[in-house]
Amino acid sequence: MTLAELSATPEVLPAPAAEPESMQNGLAFICYSGDLEKTWAAMILASTAGAMGMPTKVFVTFWGLQTFVKPGKRVTGDNWMQKMLSIMSRPGIAHRKLSKMNFLGMGPWMMRKLAKQYNVASPAELLEMAQMMGVEFIPCQMTMDMFGIRYEDLIEGMGQPVGAATYLGFVGEGAKPIFI
Amino acid sequence: MTLAELSATPEVLPAPAAEPESMQNGLAFICYSGDLEKTWAAMILASTAGAMGMPTKVFVTFWGLQTFVKPGKRVTGDNWMQKMLSIMSRPGIAHRKLSKMNFLGMGPWMMRKLAKQYNVASPAELLEMAQMMGVEFIPCQMTMDMFGIRYEDLIEGMGQPVGAATYLGFVGEGAKPIFI
Amino acid sequence: MTLAELSATPEVLPAPAAEPESMQNGLAFICYSGDLEKTWAAMILASTAGAMGMPTKVFVTFWGLQTFVKPGKRVTGDNWMQKMLSIMSRPGIAHRKLSKMNFLGMGPWMMRKLAKQYNVASPAELLEMAQMMGVEFIPCQMTMDMFGIRYEDLIEGMGQPVGAATYLGFVGEGAKPIFI
Numbered sequence: 258m259t260l261a262e263l264s265a266t267p268e269v270l271p272a273p274a275a276e277p278e279s280m281q282n283g284l285a286f287i288c289y290s291g292d293l294e295k296t297w298a299a300m301i302l303a304s305t306a307g308a309m310g311m312p313t314k315v316f317v318t319f320w321g322l323q324t325f326v327k328p329g330k331r332v333t334g335d336n337w338m339q340k341m342l343s344i345m346s347r348p349g350i351a352h353r354k355l356s357k358m359n360f361l362g363m364g365p366w367m368m369r370k371l372a373k374q375y376n377v378a379s380p381a382e383l384l385e386m387a388q389m390m391g392v393e394f395i396p397c398q399m400t401m402d403m404f405g406i407r408y409e410d411l412i413e414g415m416g417q418p419v420g421a422a423t424y425l426g427f428v429g430e431g432a433k434p435i436f437i
Numbered sequence: 438m439t440l441a442e443l444s445a446t447p448e449v450l451p452a453p454a455a456e457p458e459s460m461q462n463g464l465a466f467i468c469y470s471g472d473l474e475k476t477w478a479a480m481i482l483a484s485t486a487g488a489m490g491m492p493t494k495v496f497v498t499f500w501g502l503q504t505f506v507k508p509g510k511r512v513t514g515d516n517w518m519q520k521m522l523s524i525m526s527r528p529g530i531a532h533r534k535l536s537k538m539n540f541l542g543m544g545p546w547m548m549r550k551l552a553k554q555y556n557v558a559s560p561a562e563l564l565e566m567a568q569m570m571g572v573e574f575i576p577c578q579m580t581m582d583m584f585g586i587r588y589e590d591l592i593e594g595m596g597q598p599v600g601a602a603t604y605l606g607f608v609g610e611g612a613k614p615i616f617i
Numbered sequence: 618m619t620l621a622e623l624s625a626t627p628e629v630l631p632a633p634a635a636e637p638e639s640m641q642n643g644l645a646f647i648c649y650s651g652d653l654e655k656t657w658a659a660m661i662l663a664s665t666a667g668a669m670g671m672p673t674k675v676f677v678t679f680w681g682l683q684t685f686v687k688p689g690k691r692v693t694g695d696n697w698m699q700k701m702l703s704i705m706s707r708p709g710i711a712h713r714k715l716s717k718m719n720f721l722g723m724g725p726w727m728m729r730k731l732a733k734q735y736n737v738a739s740p741a742e743l744l745e746m747a748q749m750m751g752v753e754f755i756p757c758q759m760t761m762d763m764f765g766i767r768y769e770d771l772i773e774g775m776g777q778p779v780g781a782a783t784y785l786g787f788v789g790e791g792a793k794p795i796f797i
Contacts, residue, residue: 282609289658294499298469298616301579305601311609319654320717338727345718357500358525367518368583375582399661402735403728421665429642429671434795435614436658462789474679478649478796481759485781491789537680538705547698548763555762615794 281431283312285424288394288437291320291346293353293365293380299437300383307390312432315387316424317415318397322404323348324380325394325411334405342404350381388414395419461611463492465604468574468617471500471526473533473545473560479617480563487570492612495567496604497595498577502584503528504560505574505591514585522584530561530592568594575599641791643672645784648754648797651680651706653713653725653740659797660743667750672792675747676784677775678757682764683708684740685754685771694765702764710741748774755779 284306288299299315306313317325326333326348333348334340358364372379378386388394395416401407408418428434464486468479479495486493497505506513506528513528514520538544552559558566568574575596581587588598608614644666648659659675666673677685686693686708693708694700718724732739738746748754755776761767768778788794 284605284608284614287658289655295469298467298499301601302605306605309602309605309609311605319658338731342718342727358522367522371518371583375579377579377583399735399737403731403737421661422669425644425662425666425669425671428644428793429669433608433614434644434793435616436795436797437616464785464788464794475649478647478679481781482785486785489782489785489789491785538702547702551698551763555759557759557763613788613794615796617796 279430280312280314280427283314283427283430283432284435285427285432286313286315286435286437287424288315288317288321288324289319290356290437291323291353292356293368294355295437296321296324296350296353296380297383300380300387302435302437303392304383304387304390307387307392313387313390313392314416314424314427314432315392315394316397316419317394318400320346322396322400322406322411324350324353325396325415326406327410327412330410333407333410336405339403339405350384353380384412395423397421459610460492460494460607463494463607463610463612464615465607465612466493466495466615466617467604468495468497468501468504469499470536470617471503471533472536473548474535475617476501476504476530476533476560477563480560480567482615482617483572484563484567484570487567487572493567493570493572494596494604494607494612495572495574496577496599497574498580500526502576502580502586502591504530504533505576505595506586507590507592510590513587513590516585519583519585530564533560564592575603577601639790640672640674640787643674643787643790643792644795645787645792646673646675646795646797647784648675648677648681648684649679650716650797651683651713652716653728654715655797656681656684656710656713656740657743660740660747662795662797663752664743664747664750667747667752673747673750673752674776674784674787674792675752675754676757676779677754678760680706682756682760682766682771684710684713685756685775686766687770687772690770693767693770696765699763699765710744713740744772755783757781 286299286303303313303315323346328349328351332340333343355364393416396411396418398418398420401418466479466483483493483495503526508529508531510528512520513523535544573596576591576598578598578600581598646659646663663673663675683706688709688711690708692700693703715724753776756771756778758778758780761778
């Protein structure tokens with residue numbers, strides 16, 4: 258079929274999609290919290306959604322972004338305030354704390370021990386699994402600016418930093434939002 | 438109309454549903470928090486949704502599961518870590534604490550007193566109402582394992598324990614997720 | 618076509634809509650938390666959604682309602698318990714505290730300072746922007762009763778106080794819920 262023929266039969270052409278449909282029936286998580294339990298919940302849901310073949314994006318913002326800093330990275334930030342924030346709340350997925358019953362690290366230790374005993378994957382394992390399943394983790398540009406976290410501070414495989422409008426675009430395409 | 442006729446007129450047959458539609462336009466809550474205020478919010482929304490005839494499921498996980506332990510049950514768990522967790526955070530819907538301004542129990546006491554004064558139903562009353570309205574509360578198997586909570590430790594009328602995949606199945610059927 | 622003809626050809630008439638469609642593909646936030654970071658997240662998402670033309674409502678409940686008390690208002694409530702609650706947790710969008718790392722106000726001060734440095738709008742600016750974009754902020758009647766907050770205590774432009782059923786009605790009309 259030539260271009261002329263195509264132009265002559267507009268009714269056989271698909272209507273130009275008002276919006277892409279890639280995220281239709283998908284999930285658009287906001288990973289906002291840096292707490293151990295919520296990180297765990299987000300990773301379980303995202304990796305399971307990925308394994309079930311649901312289009313899944315995870316927008317990583319505020320305290321949640323600290324979770325995705327490389328394991329070896331201890332201090333992030335350019336100025337003293339940003340550095341202090343990263344020192345007060347150690348980044349990395351292995352250093353998440355419980356939101357309550359932390360008891361100087363004993364709570365998280367017990368949780369991790371119980372998880373191992375009952376064959377529950379750790380947040381770090383679930384994150385790796387989710388990425389393998391095609392779940393995309395996308396850092397929030399504004400949070401990176403405010404906390405002074407650079408793209409190279411983050412773990413491998415993260416998406417390009419974006420803002421709230423891009424996230425809401427996924428929702429507009431049909432993804433269901435889940436704020437954790 | 439015979440089966441032969443039906444086969445001959447496939448266009449009048451409804452397309453085989455790719456997925457069940459029971460949860461279409463319904464709500465799939467995740468009751469994740471054990472805090473008094475969030476428990477309250479979840480119970481108000483779930484019971485109201487039930488009363489409005491929306492298909493409603495509540496997946497009960499992490500700290501949220503403690504809310505659904507029977508009132509009389511003081512200690513849950515098999516090993517010392519699990520028992521300690523239940524002792525540090527008393528289970529049962531009547532023992533939820535505020536996430537802030539707890540002040541050794543004075544905050545929750547004031548909240549409950551104000552609620553009574555203004556005829557706001559308690560979380561326990563709302564839970565009963567929600568169950569009567571057909572809202573199903575479903576415990577998370579993984580949380581039960583980790584905390585050592587048995588099905589018989591939970592209040593009457595809970596659904597069978599399931600995992601994240603079953604929960605996300607409801608969302609796939611068309612239910613909207615709400616993480617509380 | 619006359620009315621008689623219309624009545625004679627019911628199959629060409631659109632089915633009477635069971636529910637209004639104004640919130641179709643919109644967002645129905647629950648602004649539940651009074652914490653600085655979550656207030657910020659809610660205001661960024663709501664103002665961006667408004668700017669993108671998505672129908673957006675924000676149901677303001679529990680601690681979230683304190684955020685929408687007029688800046689000049691120091692104490693709210695009729696009885697001593699309500700007054701005490703407002704004294705313990707100062708109302709107004711400029712007085713939100715971080716959920717963690719508050720450090721007697723130093724955490725929020727640093728966050729606000731970093732935000733200014735990186736041209737991130739403050740929660741108060743975002744709220745004003747959201748209202749200008751047509752986002753409706755609707756107070757929860759039950760919370761107003763319990764905390765003794767009067768409609769005139771709230772900032773200008775708030776919607777009429779309603780309950781959970783009205784909120785869930787938006788969701789029934791097709792809005793996606795986001796609980797923050």
